[in-house]
Amino acid sequence: MPVLVMKFGGTSVATLDRIRRAAKRVGVEVAKGYDVIVIVSAMSGKTNELVGWVNETSAMYDAREYDAVVSSGENVTAGLMALTLQEMDIPARSWQGWQVPVKTTSAHSAARIEEIPPENLRAKFADGMRVAVVAGFQGVSPEGRITTLGRGGSDTTAVAFAAAFEAERCDIYTDVDGVYTTDPRVESKARKLDKISFEEMLELASLGAKVLQTRSVELAMRYKVKLRVLSSFEEQSDEAGTLVCDEEEIMESNVVAGVAFSRDEAKMTLVSVADRPGIAATIFTALSEAGVNVDMIVQNIAEEGRTDMTWSCPVDQVKHADAAMAKAAQAGVINYAELIADEGVAKVSVVGIGMRSHTGVAAKMFKVLSDEGINIKVITTSEIKISVLIDRKYMELAVQALHDAFGLDKAA
Amino acid sequence: MPVLVMKFGGTSVATLDRIRRAAKRVGVEVAKGYDVIVIVSAMSGKTNELVGWVNETSAMYDAREYDAVVSSGENVTAGLMALTLQEMDIPARSWQGWQVPVKTTSAHSAARIEEIPPENLRAKFADGMRVAVVAGFQGVSPEGRITTLGRGGSDTTAVAFAAAFEAERCDIYTDVDGVYTTDPRVESKARKLDKISFEEMLELASLGAKVLQTRSVELAMRYKVKLRVLSSFEEQSDEAGTLVCDEEEIMESNVVAGVAFSRDEAKMTLVSVADRPGIAATIFTALSEAGVNVDMIVQNIAEEGRTDMTWSCPVDQVKHADAAMAKAAQAGVINYAELIADEGVAKVSVVGIGMRSHTGVAAKMFKVLSDEGINIKVITTSEIKISVLIDRKYMELAVQALHDAFGLDKAA
Structure with a gap:
């Protein structure tokens, strides 16, 4: 079956109700026949709480311990999301980074994903699992210690999974409904873009559009992963949000995108x-x-x-x-x-x-x-x-x- | 170097201040020349929060997901304790169950420890690590999934480590200062026992003395692990608390212990x-x-x-x-x-x-x-x-x- 990757950020899984809402979106895609890999962030606020404890404990902290502590937030969401999907009679299970495994470098707190061997998840999909809920933002180092990818790393996790599983698309659910020509708080006539090229998205992200983490866009560009940014707070159609894609897929565009x-x-x-x-x-x-x-x-x-x-x-x-x-x-x-x-x-x-x-x-x-x-x-x-x-x-x-x-x- | 196991329950690590206090106790034993294995519970209240979320999500929950969610509390404490010890210039690192590994059965939420191969920790102790901070209550199943040992399982973790590493003693730090002849709230003349046999402790624990988890006492009896129960809220000497030990080590005792x-x-x-x-x-x-x-x-x-x-x-x-x-x-x-x-x-x-x-x-x-x-x-x-x-x-x-x-x- 074709694979779809869906990523839900912290505000999209901030409460059990929001997790249920996200799970319903996943259910829609499962019903269409996709095997779905869901990447989840920690519940909004949890990562900050954990980071606060680490900082209070140790000013010059050991990044390996920071990672061990901070990664726990995503594990909680992954388990709760898997349970929510099971309640909807969708065969699902949670995966922590080391279980997949998401192999990363040893650069703790800023690790890079090196490889995601697809065998373990593939075997479970073949066994009837329809949704793999993966804790985002984390992986495991060659030394067997837990790593994190740095803030916003869950976007990168999502794109890396989409590349490793040759996913049809990688949908990033967030608290905005797409990429705009500029910030609507500054210009009320700002318009949502249906499509934007990777290159433009990179320039917009690094310039402060803050919708997608820059590294995730770079990765998507390298592996030609179709990325879609859309809101988890609205009913969504297949055409919702903004598709970030190769420029060849954009037929017509303004000279200036944003x-x-x-x-x-x-x-x-x-x-x-x-x-x-x-x-x-x-x-x-x-x-x-x-x-x-x-x-x-x-x-x-x-x-x-x-x-x-x-x-x-x-x-x-x-x-x-x-x-x-x-x-x-x-x-x-x-x-x-x-x-x-x-x-x-x-x-x-x-x-x-x-x-x-x-x-x-x-x-x-x-x-x-x-x-x-x-x-x-x-x-x-x-x-x-x-x-x-x-x-x-x-x-x-x-x-x-x-x-x-x-x-x-x-x-x- | 001789090995000592020290276990700190949820109230003993409920705040960063209490974690610091516990770390100081660990420092005292390190200074005496012990290699120390510290077993930690989740910060008081955290496990209940996680269990609450699971119950609210799913009435008939998948115990594998329950374990994945609930085990995260201990991981947080383990990392924070390791950081606190490092701040005191004590070489320490955290270990999650799967990293040790703590091999258990697949009976999720009520798993039994089957084996703790000591090689990984021994290698790190030989490398200069003085304290291994281990997340209690958890392990890994033959299928590579996270298991938990059931409520109070951190006591069992502590005793199992003491057995696997032939520790000189297993100190259980808790919110009471030892085992009493009866509950002091019912009989004000209740007296703290200096020593009690495993058999007596088992009868007292299962009857409601609630100081130590029954399974941990059974395990200690089987492997002749000297268990000491003492308070983490008082300054402690080597003779503090109550020693739970083989009856041969108790020279004199009342006919009735409690x-x-x-x-x-x-x-x-x-x-x-x-x-x-x-x-x-x-x-x-x-x-x-x-x-x-x-x-x-x-x-x-x-x-x-x-x-x-x-x-x-x-x-x-x-x-x-x-x-x-x-x-x-x-x-x-x-x-x-x-x-x-x-x-x-x-x-x-x-x-x-x-x-x-x-x-x-x-x-x-x-x-x-x-x-x-x-x-x-x-x-x-x-x-x-x-x-x-x-x-x-x-x-x-x-x-x-x-x-x-x-x-x-x-x-x-």
Whole structure:
């Protein structure tokens, strides 16, 4: 029988009632003839409770013990979901990561799935099991210890199972009903997309759309897993939600698929750095080691032998960046005049695979912002994305103006 | 290095503070040079929460899923305890049942431990691990599924580890400071015993002393594991608590070690049963299948070819017994005049290995009760125990009078 993977996030299994509701959705797919692999997260709030206990116990905790503790939340949901399905007369059982087994690296709390041998589940499906309920977010290391994949890892678990079992589709049930052209809280005319390409989804996810974990989209793209994002709180048809798929499956699309934004950014400029080969590597290695997530990077030549280096990072990491640069200067590995931080910026991006074949998107974007009197502080571009840093106070205005100018409220 | 097993029950690990307190006790034993195996229960209340969810999900639940859900509580404590010990610079790690592995039967929710191969833990101890924190109450079946040992199973886990690792002692930390001659809430002169034999402990535990799970004491007796019961809420010396041990290790003892009681009993009499070989087996098989825990059994010959059969059981099982007998009569497998239930009785027992060599204990017990004007309704005896059923309203009086008469307030 064809296999379908269905993943339910924490809010979708937050209570026994919601687990029942999710189980009913599973029942609909079973009735269609699918063998279903259900991936579950911990009940909403449970993971935070467990993480809180670990942090309170040990500031510099052993990640192996963190994983052993935190993974228990998913085990509870998996068992309860299996019981709920059994109550509906659907042959189901729960699987913990080590039982499948979900083989991962030993990088505790941030492990990567290496292999999911399908034999054990296949044998049970052949025996009459119709639903395998798998605890998401976890696996087992070569040493036989429990690992977790990091926050949001259940999405990755779901896609990995879909790849391993060549599933017809991987449905991600969540608390939103799909992927939107932008955040409806900022632009009321935001429209749900029926389809979006993996590449666009990756740019939107990493830019703050927060619907799917980035790694799960990368994995889906690599293994060509059809991903569907849909709401667990609404009655669903086969066409519900947003399908994230290969761009070849998208016949028509707008040049721009969506407008993403990230509110709490900072722009930092290291002024008049003594330039030499490898200086960028030195700077960004030091920032990375200090835990600073650098996003945009721009370099200007200021004068002969000196350069200005500008980057953006989350505003709450400015102090770490400051300290890292001061330390590097003290150690004599870099030399600069000053480090300027602008903590009042936001990032706005337009994303779309159509940019590959359409010219003038950047020019149009800059004109729209200029017409609104919004000054652009930094620009970076990729093949399917143009991002700018602007004053935070103009962020909503910029998003609305761009959404409108690129006609995102209307289907292609 | 010699091995010590230490078990902490749910109230002893109910909060992070209590886990720290327990970890300090572990540290004391590590400092003495022991390699320690710590067995932990779930944090107080957690198991009930999980059981509640299972019951609410499914009335006739799949015990395999019950076990998968309920075992998660112990996993959390094991991880937190290992982290706490690491914070004290003690090399420790957590072990879930399947990791050790604790091999059990497939009787889910009531599994029996079959084997604990010591190799994995031994290898880690040889590598420098000083404390193995093991999730109690759980194991893994031959099919690779998680099993639990039933309520109180963590005591059994502890004793099984002590046997498998030939531990010097198995310390059971709980919320009482030892085994008493009777319940201090009923007799204020009740005295803590320094030592008690396995046999006496078994009679006391099954009679309601509720300090140690019966199975754990049986197991300790079989493998000659020295068990110590002590409080996790007091500073402890090496002589604290009560040592449960082989009777040969007890030099002096009172003839009677303790007075046990069970308040909510019922006495049931099946009047004028048509007697034939196998009638007792028929009756008690039917009761057992109806879930009735029969305790005392007495048979009287009433008239030629008829007999009266009397038994005791918990008062809340009377209705099940009624139904089971009515059903058996309807099926024609038994024939009786009537079934009388006296729901107002309690059981009082005196227990002591000294009875084996001292005569007159029964006579003394009956005289004491008679002097207090207490009528005895049923008597049963074993080698080291005499039990009577009396009216419930006289229970406290009987316990106090017996405690006094046998001099239990004074050490041997």
